[in-house]
Amino acid sequence: MDLSSDKILKLSASIRNTGVRVTRQRVALLAVLREAADHPDAEELYRRTKAIEPSVSIATIYRSLALFEERGVVHRHRFKGDSARYETASAEHHDHIVDIDTGDVLEFNSDKIEQLQNEIAAELGYDVIHHRMELYCRKVK
Amino acid sequence: MDLSSDKILKLSASIRNTGVRVTRQRVALLAVLREAADHPDAEELYRRTKAIEPSVSIATIYRSLALFEERGVVHRHRFKGDSARYETASAEHHDHIVDIDTGDVLEFNSDKIEQLQNEIAAELGYDVIHHRMELYCRKVK
DNA sequence: AATGCATTTGATAACCATTCGCAAAAAGAG
DNA sequence: CTCTTTTTGCGAATGGTTATCAAATGCATT
Numbered sequence: 001m002d003l004s005s006d007k008i009l010k011l012s013a014s015i016r017n018t019g020v021r022v023t024r025q026r027v028a029l030l031a032v033l034r035e036a037a038d039h040p041d042a043e044e045l046y047r048r049t050k051a052i053e054p055s056v057s058i059a060t061i062y063r064s065l066a067l068f069e070e071r072g073v074v075h076r077h078r079f080k081g082d083s084a085r086y087e088t089a090s091a092e093h094h095d096h097i098v099d100i101d102t103g104d105v106l107e108f109n110s111d112k113i114e115q116l117q118n119e120i121a122a123e124l125g126y127d128v129i130h131h132r133m134e135l136y137c138r139k140v141k
Numbered sequence: 142m143d144l145s146s147d148k149i150l151k152l153s154a155s156i157r158n159t160g161v162r163v164t165r166q167r168v169a170l171l172a173v174l175r176e177a178a179d180h181p182d183a184e185e186l187y188r189r190t191k192a193i194e195p196s197v198s199i200a201t202i203y204r205s206l207a208l209f210e211e212r213g214v215v216h217r218h219r220f221k222g223d224s225a226r227y228e229t230a231s232a233e234h235h236d237h238i239v240d241i242d243t244g245d246v247l248e249f250n251s252d253k254i255e256q257l258q259n260e261i262a263a264e265l266g267y268d269v270i271h272h273r274m275e276l277y278c279r280k281v282k
Numbered sequence: 283a284a285t286g287c288a289t290t291t292g293a294t295a296a297c298c299a300t301t302c303g304c305a306a307a308a309a310g311a312g
Numbered sequence: 313c314t315c316t317t318t319t320t321g322c323g324a325a326t327g328g329t330t331a332t333c334a335a336a337t338g339c340a341t342t
Contacts, residue, residue, distance in 0.1 A: 021289060021338050042328080057292045062329060078219055083328055097262060100270055108265070113257050117276055120249050121238060126278035129241055133274040135258055137267035162309050162318060183299080198321045203300060224299055284342085291336065297329080307320065312313105 001052050003031055018071040025060050026067075028053035033074055039085040039096075039105045079105070079134060095133040142193050144172055159212040166201050167208075169194035171229075174215055180226040180237075180246045220246070220275060236274040 011030050012022045020026075032048045040048070046061045065086055068074040077085050079098050085105075094109040113133070121128045152171050153163045161167070173189045181189070187202045206227055209215040218226050220239055226246075235250040254274070262269045 023290065023338075025291075055292080059293080059330080060291060063290085066330090097265065097267060099267070106265060108261050110257055110261060113254050116251055116254050116257075117274075120251060121276055121278050122281070124238065124247060124249070125281050126238060126240070126276070127281055128276045128278050131274065131276045133258075133272065135262055135267070135269045135272045137262050137269050140263070140266050140268055164309075164319065166320075196321080200301080200322080201320060204319085207301090286341085287339100289336105289338070292334100294332090296331070299328100300326085302325070303323095305320105305322100307318105309318070310316095312315085 001031060001035060001048075003028070003052060007031065014073070018068075018073060020067060020071075024053050025049070025056045026064050028056060029061060029064050030068070030073070033068075033086065033088045036087070039077060039087050041083045041085045043083070045086065080136065095135075097135045097137050100136050100138050142172060142176060142189075144169070144193060148172065155214070159209075159214060161208060161212075165194055166190070166197045167205050169197060170202060170205050171209070171214070174209075174227065174229045177228070180218060180220075180228050182224045182226045184224070186227065218273075221277065236276075238276045238278050241277050241279050 008027055011027045011034075015022045015026050015030060029045065029049045031052065032045055036045075036048075042058070042061055042065060045065070046056070046058050049056050049061060065074060065076070069076050069086075072089055074086050075089050077087070077096065079085060079096070092109065094107040097106040097108060099105070114131075117131060118128055149168055152168045152175070156163045156167050156171060170186065170190045172193065173186055177186075177189075183199070183202055183206060186206070187197070187199050190197050190202060206215060206217070210217050210227075213230055215227050216230050218228070218237065220226060220237070233250060235248040238247040238249060239245070240247075255272075258272060259269055
């Protein structure tokens with residue numbers, strides 16, 4: 001991955017906007033997260049970040065991920081069995097389809113389902129603050 | 142908890158039906174699970190089981206839970222942050238509402254939502270094998 | 283550019299839920 | 313009761329994640 005000074009500026013601004021200091025490690029990690037199309041775990045993010053910022057440590061990866069999650073910059077998922085996996089927070093909420101055989105993750109969202117969730121919760125006297133929905137699937141043959 | 146010989150017989154039959162040996166530890170754990178209205182974690186199940194079968198160890202709790210889960214007798218859940226929590230498998234599948242403030246867990250199910258889930262997966266070329274849905278909620282004031 | 287203080291980092295130890303290894307105990311078939 | 317296999321308890325090991333702490337860095341202020 002190439003980090004042009006232009007990209008670095010944008011990433012730095014994002015980080016500074018969350019109210020924390022801008023460090024080379026955080027810039028590199030955020031760059032990796034923004035570029036990731038999959039949902040990598042901490043170890044994988046460590047590997048990728050190390051490729052562009054060799055000084056980074058696994059501890060900093062975890063600390064920064066926790067930080068980013070607190071600030072709503074990334075989302076942490078705990079799919080079956082595995083360790084936690086991360087993705088950058090996008091504007092629209094979405095849920096996940098996990099391919100049981102390959103571990104691949106697709107995203108989807110359904111206003112209809114969320115509508116129904118709200119109705120169900122309301123009937124029981126609750127407001128839905130957030131939810132988690134994962135469909136564990138297998139390719140149709 | 143009292144374990145009448147009648148109850149023991151029924152529990153033993155359930156266990157034997159899954160194709161494993163009947164042991165005092167497994168009977169006691171299953172009794173605890175059947176009686177639990179909440180969704181206890183392994184440590185709590187250990188405590189409760191120990192009360193009626195003092196010889197049981199935490200390792201056996203974990204081993205038996207894994208066994209029961211394999212055989213479909215219990216379900217394991219991993220709600221936010223916490224360690225895994227367990228419940229006996231009931232005939233009908235259900236999903237969960239987790240009270241953010243108290244940790245309480247309610248159950249619900251919605252055929253409509255499951256119908257929609259199947260449609261969404263099908264559109265992407267997948268069959269839903271199983272799913273997980275949790276609504277993290279707060280009581281309406 | 284140099285100063286000073288708070289924040290952040292790397293390295294490594296600690297943590298904690300869960301699993302493993304193994305010798306001893308118990309289950310179940312004959 | 314005996315034999316074989318499974319299961320158990322104990323304690324050590326594991327693996328993902330977090331905590332500790334001195335050294336390094338960010339950055340606001342000169």
